[in-house]
Amino acid sequence: MKNPESKIWQHGADLVVAQLEAQGVKHVFGIPGAKIDKVFDSLLDSTIQTIPVRHEANAAFMAAAVGRLTSNAGVALVTSGPGCSNLITGMATATSEGDPVVAIGGAVKRADSAKLVHQSMDTVSMFRPVTKYAVEVTDSSALAEAVSNAFRYAEQGRGGSSFISLPQDIVDQPASGQLLSSKARVQLGAAPDATIDAVAREIAQAKNPVFLLGLMASQPENSEALHRLLARSHIPVTSTYQAAGAVRQEHFSRFAGRVGLFNNQAGDRLLQQADLIVTIGYSPVEYEPAMWNSGNATLIHIDVIPAETDNRYLPDAELVGDIAATLDKLAARIEQPLQLSQAAAAVLDDRQHQRELLALQGKNLNQFALHPLRIVRAMQDIINSDVTLTVDMGSFHIWIARYLYSFRARQIMISNGQQTMGVALPWAIGAWLVDPGRKVVSVSGDGGFLQSSMELETAVRLKANVLHIIWVDEAYNMVAMQEEKKYQRVSGVKFGPVDFKAYAEAFGAAGFAVNSAAELEPTLRKAMDVQGPAVVAVPVDYADNHLLMGQLHLNQIL
Known part of the structure; x- marks a missing residue:
């Protein structure tokens, strides 16, 4: 493209905001302060909506959902200073989850950077280990370049976070620079034909092949290509939690469910007996290879980037390139569908039987507080294809990841990289802003909820159509069950009760409390009908949590 002409901007902040507009940014989440307030002022004259939040980490979570x-x-x-340091958890989470985020942080004037002054902090050094790109702008002529490159690093390949430090004098003073208006993405081709041919031969010879899907497989275009490959190959498939929704309903009978955290699922059994494992869009951060890779199978890696290898993840072949294009080329080379082995068929039949058990008998779990499977069963009824679901971290996260199904790519946002608490509500707000016509349901435990519940005010201010479901047990129960297994006692996991109905109403949201097993489904339906923020508190009985760590079969419960 032709180089645009340089111009003089009244403030560096004006150039930053204009470059954000050139990048197509629609929303900016944050909290102002003296070192960065000129950028907030410049945003008033832009097309970008500024959304003040109540904690900086939540700004990063909302941006990550976008x-x-x-x-x-x-x-x-x-x-x-602390405005930046509060961001770090959100930025680390975004990078490990593959979510593109650009964060801009204020800094003291360049003349003060080596002095012990108010809010002086080497933020670039802090962010470098948890981002794909971290830089401080030291000359105003580099502002547009820094912003443009931050977006390129965040968005290309497997997504992640970028950080830009802006000294106060850089944004306050006049700047000379030009907008970099190109938003062109790097377009990858498919993996090399010769390598695809070799993998197709491996598939043709395999008796027990399995596809293991990771986060990148759940991108809509990759999920579409995966559908075509599964329709042609009939190969069984499992996925990490982050790939939720990548498999369509037509292939449900060959889907062994999701794997993660504890090696005891139907998908784990398929992987253990496999002679060929093909990972698609997978990163080891999603599910540690030592947990699922016995080393007895041929291992194929399909992704936009080469494998991050370790002792238990050393692929025999790597198909690196555009995932959808690679899958379509691979599908074209599949000559006949797989005939399931008896062992694979037994695993899939058992998995289907367990799904039917939950569907038919889940409502019969009538104790109060409620069994996790009763709540999952009730949530399945309200999480239709038009609803987006965001899931926090806790014991409920495992029950939902294992037993609540989805057939729409990226319908469910779920974490297993940093396993960060408090993500669900800010993720839900970000998800609603992306598509305000779609209801968003977020779910957390009572521990995780209070780590970001201040954003209820943000949801109310935006009139966000978000329902937040709290599983209440007055403990950090995911930690508790692991402590109990290791030490036969627990430490540091108990806390006190909160009246969440009153809490929600204090923010101006609709509040609901489930007070009996019979109230669960009607209360959830009533809360779903609210057009705006709503909160439902559901007491949960985690007495069966220890079963999650063993070979749980639903016949033990239902």
Whole structure:
């Protein structure tokens, strides 16, 4: 493209905001302060909606939801010092989850950077280990370049976070620079034909092949290509939690469910007996290879980037390139569908039987507080294809990841990289902003909820159509069950009760409390009918949590 002409901007902040507009940014999440307030002021004259939040980490979470659902980086904007340091958990989470985020942080004036002054902090060094790109702008002529490159790093390949530090004098003073208006993405081709041919031969010879799907397989275009490959090959498939929704309903009978955390699922059994494992869009951070790779199978890696290898993840072949294009070329080379082995068929039949058990008998779990499977069964009824679901971290996360199904790519946002608590509500707000016509349901435990519940005010202010379901047990129960297994006692996991109905109403949201087993389904339906923020508190009985760590069969419960 032709180089645009340079111009003089009244403030560096004006150039930053204009470059954000050129990148197609629609929302900026953040909290202002003296070192960055000129950028907030410049946003008033732009097409970008500024959304003040109540904690900087939540700004990064909201931006991450935008990034995951659109593949265009969401943006967080914060002030210097603790404004930046509060971002770190959100940025680390985005990078490990593959979510494109660009964060901009204020900094002291360049003349003060070596002095012990108010809010002076080497933020670039702090962010470098948890981002794909971290830089401080030291000359205003580099502002547009820094912003443009931050987006390129965040969005290309497997997504992640980028951080830009802006000294106060850089954004306050006049700047000379030009907008970099090109938003062209790097377009990858399919993996080399010769390598695809070799993998197709491996598939033709395999007796027990399995596809293991990772986060990148759940991108809509990759999920479409996966559908075509599964229709042609009939190969059994399992997925990590992050790939939820990648498999369509037509292939449900060959889907062994999701795997993660504990090696005891139907998908784990398929992987253990496999002679060929093909990972698609998978990263080891999603499910540690030592947990599922016995080393007895031929291992194929399909992704946009080469494998991150370790002692238990050393692929025999790597198909690196555009995932959808590679899958379509591979599908074209599949000459006949797989005939399931008896062992694979037994695993899949058992998995289907367990799904039917839950569907038919889950409502019969009538104890109060409620069994996790009763709540999952009730949630399945309200999470239709038009609803987006965001899931926090806790014991409920395992029950939902294992037993609540989805057939729409990226319908469910779920974490297993950093396993960060408090993500669900800010993710839900970001997801709603991406598509305001779609209801969003978020779910957390009572521990995780209070780590980001201040954003209920943000949801109320935006009139976000979000329902948040809290599984209440007054403990950090996922930690508790692991402590109990290791030490036969627990430490540091108990806390006190909160009246969540009153809490929600204090923010201006609709509040609901489930007070008996019979109230669960009607209360959820009533809360779903609210047009705006609503909160439902559901007491949960985690007495069966220990079964999650063993070979759980639903016949033990239902």
